[in-house]
Amino acid sequence: MLYGPNNIVLADNVAEHQSFSQNFNNSNSTISGRSVHYDVFFTKMNYWNIDQGQINFNFKISQLTDNDVSDLTLSINGVKFYSFRPDSTSDLQSKTIDIPTDLIQDSNHLQISGQIMNQVDDQTIIAETPANWLTVYQDSNINLNYSLTDAAEKINEFYAHFTGMDTVLNQKSAIQINPELTDPEIEANLYALTGLDRILSNKGKIPLISSNDTSIDNYNYQIIIAKQDHLPKRFKNIGANLDQDHAVIQTIIQQNIHYLIVTAKNQKQLIKASRFIANPELMNETQQAKKKISTNTQTFIATSQNKNIQNITQTETYLSGAGHHEATYSLSMPVNQNNANGSKIKLHTKYAKNIDFKNSLISVEIDDKKIGSHQLTAQKADDDTFEVKIPNGQSLSRNFNLKVTFDLVNKYSSLNSTPWAVIEPQSTISIKSEPMNNLLFDNYPSTFIKNKTFDNIALIRPKKINSFYLDTLASLFYGIGNYAEQNTGNITIYQKTPNKSQLANSSIIAFGTPNDNEFIKKANNDLYFKFDHNFQNIISNEKMSLETKYSQTIGTAQLLRSPYNQKRSLLILTAIHDSDVAMAANQISSQDSLAQIHGDAIVIDQNNHKQTYRFKKDTAADARLDLDLKLKRNHKLIVYILIFIFILISLIGSAIMILHKNGKLTLGRNSDER
Known part of the structure; x- marks a missing residue:
């Protein structure tokens, strides 16, 4: 099961008929075990009048499946509405299923559950093996046909x-x-x-x-x-x-x-x-x-909840049947933060009492790496709460997956006994975090955000704003807006280069060509991808050779240390042509595109061929903060070293005193004095 954002695809749009599709997931997913569960969450806008809802379900099942006893059931918002047996084939199967429109709400939970039973010599095999599986294909989708209710003048x-x-x-x-x-x-x-x-x-x-x-x-x-x-x-x-x-x-x-x-x-x-x-x-x-x-109207956004503590799920996760069950949740790190030591997961669960407790357990994984397990017990079946510590030093990506696995073994070898387990919405992950401190696109746009809002951004624009530069601005602030949680920061736009004091106190973004933005022309010597002395081409460097004509068809995004303040950053989006500036800005406009970018320089050409490079050797945005973070991460090691040095000094001192007492150490006296 996957809980998190899904791929949204627009299907159709005409005045009389609207159609909207959402893919189940961004990739194919395989669920292993006799009992299979797959969950999808989708949204209906409150101004849609639903005419028809359909599920287009594309899947494969194990070639060993006993189709006479294997089955799949679909439910929406807890109400079952369709069951079927898969066909007896190893090929890709497709099923189109109508959703009762009266069951569709604004927020919806679709669950596909069932059992995949294998057979040998016409006998159904109860024991679970790796051959019990269902693969759900990524092009499976939910399609809604609807008409619109127009907005009133509100x-x-x-x-x-x-x-x-x-x-x-x-x-x-x-x-x-x-x-x-x-x-x-x-x-x-x-x-x-x-x-x-x-x-x-x-x-x-x-x-x-x-x-x-x-x-x-x-x-x-x-x-x-x-x-x-x-x-x-x-x-x-x-x-x-x-x-x-x-x-x-x-x-x-x-x-x-x-x-x-x-x-x-x-x-x-x-x-x-x-x-x-x-x-x-x-x-x-x-x-x-x-x-x-x-002037008295309050417009600030109410302080959001502590994002270092996140609920794993907003709704109860119900797992039914003997065997192996997986529930996967998509979570995210707080903006501008790295995982630090001391993070933990707290799971609230309950489960059936008709299971073999000696052989039933829960396991927890992060990004497919197992971090802990917990034995199920009869005494705690009605309310089992336990913690799993995330290992010290384990990195968490900006978006990561948490998988909770239940292995439920039947107490009785019978198909009539149905074990179950529930992961409750009180379950949380608590992330102990520390600030990210590097000037790389891996950390963008965090270097322009402080206290959850804009860190006094100086936006240096071209002389004239045309359609390409409007698109550049839309891309830039779509990317930054995804991460700025508050609306209280400051953006100041300049057409001419600000004075040094203004630059020193700002995180700087400059966009345009050297011919329409004087700041970029003056910053040429600081760029990784520089222009020639006539500003007609971008020249080669140690990372990339550039043919003259080709260099006129690329856009670049370059993340530099500000020459006006070593603790602040400077982002320059530039090219020979304004259309290529917009193309470069589009590379840093969304969470998906940023997840694919590393380093501190991006080159994109008109064929959408993208390359990224890292030029900085020292990537720390703040040298003092970098030292503080290193000391914090290694504080135990530092304590051990200090204790060792203290013991060593004590031993040397003791040895000197013993030798002196026994007259074996002259401490500088000559032989006559002896």
């Missing part, structure tokens, strides 16, 4: 549709950008964008589209954030009567397009309103069409 309904996974993946959501916006107005748009991207996670990127773009009317849900004098003419009346201490957020529908207008007379109130947009709780709670934001 802020919360607009927000639900704008961030809905179907709207985003259908590219029907966008933030409209007036090319005449000032830098503070663009900052306001970026605050809103990162807050929206935070809740979308890996479901899709919200684009920034110029109001001059001919495709702008293709987007059914649009947000416009601008000072009142930069609003489109048809919306000029909104906010016309505002004073300097207020902003307004208002929904309006024109020509079947839903707009959310955010405006104020000054940049301070406009940014405050954009932080309101970046707060999902406030947006979901606002049920009116118009909301005024004053």
Whole structure:
């Protein structure tokens, strides 16, 4: 069983008929054992009217399966609705199954369970062997056909549709950008964008589209954030009567397009309103069409729970039948953190009393590495809570899998006895963490985040923002927004190079070509992939040879130590052409793409051929923090060394005193004195 994010695939999108598909998983999964269980979680948006739900189940079973007694049953949200026996074939089998629409809720749990029994010489084999297995193929999916309920002129309904996974993946959501916006107005748009991207996670990127773009009317849900004098003419009346201490957020529908207008007379109130947009709780709670934001309006996000302690599952995991059972949960490390010593897993379980306790146990694995086991007992069957320590020094990836395995052995050799076990939602993993401290893309965007928000980002932009640079900004802040948990940090946009004091106190991002961004031109000597003296080509270095024409078709993302502050980072996205800058930014725009990137430099060409390199020998972002972390990790070793040195000094001192007492040590006296 796999619990965690699944692959989402858009199937169809026309006005009368909508179809949405979600794959079971991102890869093929094999479940071993006589009793098999496979779980999938999927979501229905609350504005969908479901016409039909279907499961397309693609699978294989063991060639030794006894098809007369093997069976599979499907249930949704705890209600069983379909059972069948697999065909007698070793080929890939496909089954299309209708889901009763009345069972589909906003959040859904699909479970496939059953028994895979083997046979020898026409006899069913009760004993479990490695030949009991079911493989579920990754293209298995849940398909929902539905019609839409349009959003009313209410802020919360607009927000639900704008961030809905179907709207985003259908590219029907966008933030409209007036090319005449000032830098503070663009900052306001970026605050809103990162807050929206935070809740979308890996479901899709919200684009920034110029109001001059001919495709702008293709987007059914649009947000416009601008000072009142930069609003489109048809919306000029909104906010016309505002004073300097207020902003307004208002929904309006024109020509079947839903707009959310955010405006104020000054940049301070406009940014405050954009932080309101970046707060999902406030947006979901606002049920009116118009909301005024004053200087006293609280917009910060309520402190989130301690992510060092995570619930393994939100719902009860039920396992039924004798044999081997696996439940796998997808978990994540806190942003900007490494696993440290002392992490542990606390499991709350209960199980049947009709099992052979001497031979039944639970095992726990992290990323397929076993870290502990626990014997089941009759005394604790109704409430068995136990801890498994994660071994000191075991690294945890940004996203990792926790597998809990039950081996349930029947007390009686009978098919009529049905053992069961439950993993309860109180089960947790407690991660003792320490800060990540390296200037590599493995740690991006953590080097731009502090206290769960933007670490005073200085964004140095080209002279003019065209469609490629809007796409660059969307990619950049989609990537950062996925990890920034708060909406209180600062982003400051500059067209010209800031002064040294501003640079020293900022984490810097610069994007563009050397011909439209003076900062990048001046930083050329600091780049790993440098431009030639005419800034017409990117030149070869010790890592990569570059042919002249080819170098004009690549984009680069380079993560450097800031020359203005050794404890801060500098990210430069650059190329000869602006389109290739956007291509480079797209490489660091999502959790999936970042998981594939290592090192501190990325090169991507127009054929989507990507290469990554590491140039830094010393990757520590903060040398003092690096020393502190090393001392912390090795504090026991340091204590042992100090004790050893103390004992050694004591032994040497004792030896000197004994020799002196026995007159065998002259301590510098000459023979005459003796």
